[in-house]
Amino acid sequence: MSDFERYILPETATIKDALVALDKNSDDILTLFIVDKVGKMLGTLTDGDVRRGLIQGKDLADNVKVIMHTSFRFISEDRKDVKLIKEYKERGIKLLPCLSKDGRIEKIYALNKISSILPIDAVIMAGGKGERLRPLTLTTPKPLLKVGDKCIIDYNVDSLISYGMENISVTVNYLGEQLVDHYKEKRNNIQIKCVREPNFLGTMGSVKFVDSFVNDTVLVMNSDLFTNIDYEDFYLHFLENNADMSVAAVPYSVNVPYGIFELTGRDIQGVKEKPTYNYYANAGIYLIKKNLLDLIPDGVFYNATDLIDTLIAKHHKVIRYPLTGYWIDIGKPEDYQKAQELVKHL
Numbered sequence: 001m002s003d004f005e006r007y008i009l010p011e012t013a014t015i016k017d018a019l020v021a022l023d024k025n026s027d028d029i030l031t032l033f034i035v036d037k038v039g040k041m042l043g044t045l046t047d048g049d050v051r052r053g054l055i056q057g058k059d060l061a062d063n064v065k066v067i068m069h070t071s072f073r074f075i076s077e078d079r080k081d082v083k084l085i086k087e088y089k090e091r092g093i094k095l096l097p098c099l100s101k102d103g104r105i106e107k108i109y110a111l112n113k114i115s116s117i118l119p120i121d122a123v124i125m126a127g128g129k130g131e132r133l134r135p136l137t138l139t140t141p142k143p144l145l146k147v148g149d150k151c152i153i154d155y156n157v158d159s160l161i162s163y164g165m166e167n168i169s170v171t172v173n174y175l176g177e178q179l180v181d182h183y184k185e186k187r188n189n190i191q192i193k194c195v196r197e198p199n200f201l202g203t204m205g206s207v208k209f210v211d212s213f214v215n216d217t218v219l220v221m222n223s224d225l226f227t228n229i230d231y232e233d234f235y236l237h238f239l240e241n242n243a244d245m246s247v248a249a250v251p252y253s254v255n256v257p258y259g260i261f262e263l264t265g266r267d268i269q270g271v272k273e274k275p276t277y278n279y280y281a282n283a284g285i286y287l288i289k290k291n292l293l294d295l296i297p298d299g300v301f302y303n304a305t306d307l308i309d310t311l312i313a314k315h316h317k318v319i320r321y322p323l324t325g326y327w328i329d330i331g332k333p334e335d336y337q338k339a340q341e342l343v344k345h346l
């Protein structure tokens with residue numbers, strides 16, 4: 001039985017059958033989808049439609065098709081329009097069917113319980129040794145260290161799943177068997193795939209060991225991040241700018257506690273008193289067009305910054321996405337402690 005069968009009603013059902021089905025869902029969303037004998041969607045109805053039908057003189061024995069709506073909202077399995085999905089959420093639509101090319105219901109999304117439905121594959125890099133966090137990482141890989149009551153990596157996995165990403169790979173190396181064991185069971189109904197890195201290949205090299213990608217856009221991120229980045233906004237920004245690669249970036253300010261000379265050669269043109277310089281720092285989260293991953297060399301230590309340099313040299317469009325909200329790169333003990341304090345207030 002699929003997890004959305006409770007919302008499905010056959011076209012042969014009566015209004016009374018609809019009431020029974022709605023009553024079973026009384027603790028959930030009171031919407032039903034009417035399908036023909038092969039599962040093709042014909043219409044929708046709600047508890048309100050049933051009430052209005054009965055007030056208008058319809059009988060409990062009447063077929064549900066006399067009160068259903070034949071004009072309905074849906075998304076296609078082969079084309080998930082994220083702008084449209086965002087609009088549906090903003091309009092308060094709670095259930096959204098995903099239809100195959102022939103109109104059959106493949107899945108039903110509860111929009112009130114997820115952040116989005118993004119057509120993105122994700123790769124989480126989790127192979128590092130976490131040496132700066134020793135002795136904590138002597139016997140436990142850094143991604144499995146707890147922040148509050150949950151492992152660091154699980155915050156990221158759960159966030160990706162909440163944005164509708166279903167193809168998630170974790171590349172593992174150091175103490176990798178612990179991560180493989182950690183993801184033996186599905187998480188929120190999604191099977192996380194662990195990919196073994198044969199040796200340490202940097203922050204991008206192990207992507208080549210993911211055997212296949214379903215979507216045309218791939219998200220690559222470090223496993224040790226603690227962040228509430230809006231992946232939907234990140235993706236829409238990527239599309240709107242027709243980018244080949246987008247790099248999430250966090251604001252970083254440098255305060256100079258002295259007067260700084262403005263020079264032309266040795267000549268002083270002016271003085272800036274205790275200036276602040278604002279920059280953007282690499283947040284370790286990337287969106288990349290799938291075909292460009294072929295540029296990553298096989299079996300070579302290769303960082304994300306190397307891919308950025310390669311793409312720029314080949315005149316591809318690489319942009320930065322300004323990350324708002326919180327972001328902590330848990331690399332040092334003080335970062336780990338900062339995350340532990342932050343999670344208490346979330």
